[in-house]
Amino acid sequence: MAITIKDIATALKISPSTVSRALNDHPNISEETKKVVAEKAKEMKYQTNFIAAGLRTKKSNSIGILVPHITSSFFASAIDGIQKIVTDQGYFTIICQSNEIYHNEVDQIKSLLSCKVEGVILSISSETNDYEHLETLEAYDTPFVLFDRVAPGFDMPTVEANDFTGGFQAVEHLIKRGRKRIAHLGGPGLLGISKRRYEGYLEALKTYAYEVNEDFVVFTNPDETHEDIIEDMFKDPKNSPDALFTFSDELAVEAILKLKKMGLNVPRDVSVVGFGNSNLCEIVEPHLTSVTHEPIEMGEAAAELLFKVIQKRHIPPHLRNRKFDSRVIIRDSSR
Amino acid sequence: MAITIKDIATALKISPSTVSRALNDHPNISEETKKVVAEKAKEMKYQTNFIAAGLRTKKSNSIGILVPHITSSFFASAIDGIQKIVTDQGYFTIICQSNEIYHNEVDQIKSLLSCKVEGVILSISSETNDYEHLETLEAYDTPFVLFDRVAPGFDMPTVEANDFTGGFQAVEHLIKRGRKRIAHLGGPGLLGISKRRYEGYLEALKTYAYEVNEDFVVFTNPDETHEDIIEDMFKDPKNSPDALFTFSDELAVEAILKLKKMGLNVPRDVSVVGFGNSNLCEIVEPHLTSVTHEPIEMGEAAAELLFKVIQKRHIPPHLRNRKFDSRVIIRDSSR
DNA sequence: CTGAAAGCGCTTACAG
DNA sequence: CTGAAAGCGCTTACAG
Structure with a gap:
């Protein structure tokens, strides 16, 4: 059985109340008593029962x-x-x-x-x-x-993160690098963070008077792979995007690996920007540009x-x- | 205040004991009572207080x-x-x-x-x-x-994992691929898993009558980068290893990135095998051979x-x- | 089938 | 400065 306050009290022939107060450094307890109790508690390997204390104090x-x-x-x-x-x-x-x-x-x-x-x-x-x-x-x-x-x-x-400005900055960066046809691989559609990153994307396009191409935006589900989506988006060399902003670094990595498999060069043919600035960024090649998310x-x-x-x-x-x-x-x- | 068993009891004009038993589906309680209690509990949004129950039952x-x-x-x-x-x-x-x-x-x-x-x-x-x-x-x-x-x-x-055979198999694989000078980048020296992976490495060398080169073994510490160690190990083209078995995938990835930076080709100049078979394996390039760790x-x-x-x-x-x-x-x- | 009572290990207002 | 008593919200042996 575990040691309780009562055990210490009987061992010391004082009351459990005093033991409790001594252990909790109550001002009304003499230094002498505190010392004795502390020593005995240590000797008996007493561990406070947080559960019981919590029940009593409602904390x-x-x-x-x-x-x-x-x-x-x-x-x-x-x-x-x-x-x-x-x-x-x-x-x-x-x-x-x-x-x-x-x-x-x-x-x-x-x-x-x-x-x-x-x-x-x-x-x-x-x-x-x-x-x-x-x-x-x-x-x-x-x-x-x-x-x-x-x-x-x-x-x-x-x-939360400022997902809107994060999306905006990512796309603005791509625009400033001279990219013309910027796609977005979005997150789960229900999530506010997906929506706001997407809205940031839209706002950047608008700000720089870029046209919005609906074929260039796809929302994804977690726990799936997205090879088909990427294949589909980039299969036509003439009309496919020259840049991709993704909802997450994981998606960006998937995209980079798939694009390379399709024979496309990143960043020459397609620039990619992820979101999260995770440890993956410096592992995938080319190293991934990404939006910080602390x-x-x-x-x-x-x-x-x-x-x-x-x-x-x-x-x-x-x-x-x-x-x-x-x-x-x-x-x-x-x- | 949160609803307790007592609140349900007074609302139903029965005893707390009965409420407790009804909630816990005690055999001696009539179906009728159980139903009434369950309904009232739901209506009052009662949530068992696990803390209190745990204190009483010592679970x-x-x-x-x-x-x-x-x-x-x-x-x-x-x-x-x-x-x-x-x-x-x-x-x-x-x-x-x-x-x-x-x-x-x-x-x-x-x-x-x-x-x-x-x-x-x-x-x-x-x-x-x-x-x-x-x-x-x-x-x-x-x-x-x-x-x-x-x-x-x-x-x-x-x-635990069978770290010894894991290390053995990794190195045996490298030997069978014709590698001659196999190095080991080990984990923290105090850890048994580091020792056993290292022992597996040694055993494989021994089994295939390879010589052990002490310069080819380094133990590392967590939370550090190991560029210097790798640089040191591979700086001399004539005498440096042609294969590396690492304690973890993280170390293997570090090594691959560094080796590439040093102008070495993986796997032509140096084969690398990691440990963990983590998601990093298919992100780094070349994709990393690794020992499973489930x-x-x-x-x-x-x-x-x-x-x-x-x-x-x-x-x-x-x-x-x-x-x-x-x-x-x-x-x-x-x- | 149901209730009154005791108790899990603590803390704390009250009394001295 | 210390102790006896009550009580946190439960469960369960005991009694009926």
Whole structure:
């Protein structure tokens, strides 16, 4: 059996209350008692039972993280950033994945609620189109922050990238390099981030008075390969694009590999710009130009924001909905 | 305030005991009562408080995972595999990272213990050389499974790769391709997996009566770049290796990029074989030959094994220390 | 089939 | 400065 406060109390012939207070460094306890208790606790290898303490104080010291998948390098790094802040605050994290499936997302929110987490950082799945689980969180007074993939049209704390300007900058870069026929391989159509990156693309074309060619835009689904789409888009040498802006680095890499297989030269025939500036950029050849997307900083910001909400601190409006600006990191794929 | 069993009880004018039993589908409760309670619970949006239930039943329904870092693709996928099994069992996971730092590892074990997890899946850091934290786990009767990076010389449940044969096969493959001067870029020297992959390398050389050249073996540290080491190893065209077996795909990719920068052709001048068979293999060019290392299957196996230990089921010896065999996936980097 | 009571391991208002 | 008592939200042996 594990050692409890009561065991220490009997061993020391004092009351459990005193042991508890001594362990928690309560001001009313004599230094002498604190010392004795601390020593005995160490000797008996006492470990606080957080579960019991949490039940009593109604503070679980835990926060939940719900992401589409932990294996994505963006989310893995984001979790890293979140954990840095959370651990500093003496909290621990319960990490769940939706695997891009809406009903998993709903279920996981329920179990996080049952675990009585004090807050949740949530990135919605690419299937999510209904947001009543967010209302459930609100109904249970559980603070949460939407992360990267936010829900549209709700007034909730958010941390996201400035996807619109990211898309704009990517395409502007291609335009300035003299590209004329710029295509876009988009993300899952339901996701706001896909829409905004696409809108950035459109806005750049508009700004530079480029024509929009509908055949040059395709939205994709996660967990699929897209060889056919790319083949289709580039099969006709006369009318095919001379540049491609993709929703993610993963898509850009797929595109580069496929284009090379088709005998096209990147960047001579086709310039490619990805999104994420992940470790893949310097592995694929040519090295991939990409829009920055800072997972660690964004994760830290989300955790900091969440703690502010939990502690009911005042949050100035510009910190309640944070947007991280991007820039284009130019590499060989668009030189 | 959250709804409790007591709230349902008063609303229904029955006792909390009955509500609890009805919710848990206790055999002694009438179907009628169960139905009424279930409806009321739903109507009131009742969510079981796992914390309280766990305190009472001494079952937290949680297991801890402690890995060096979640951002490594191997560990991220392993966690994916673990979670699949754990979620099926109605458990949740608390995931911690040591960041390859020993004292973090010790601290995290302590907080997992304080969270009263029912078991732990642990992969030790590359600094870990002292195993008393494992004895702490044992002292607290907390079952655990060592995963991939196991502690040497302890009789504990483990799930690991057959690193020795993996190293052997990689080098045998290079020998059979006619390579004569095979180098090894090893992992962190303290890790058993580094040693065993190296021993597999040595054994293959021995089996084929190759001479061992000490200059051709270097052990590396994580979180560093290794350009200098590679430069050093390959700077002298006459005496440098014509093949390289690396501890990981990440190292292999670094090596390939550096070798190309040095004007060497892979695989003509130098064949390269990695370890991990990760997604990088088909991104780098030439595509990387690599030894398989199945994170998802290994993660699932570790979780299944852990539950057997938790449930005190009989575990046949061959399942208590599982080794996953590897094979070499041949790609262009060694053709 | 249902209820009253005890208790999981803590914390804390109250009393001294 | 310390202790006895109550209670967080559950579950379950005991009684009926």
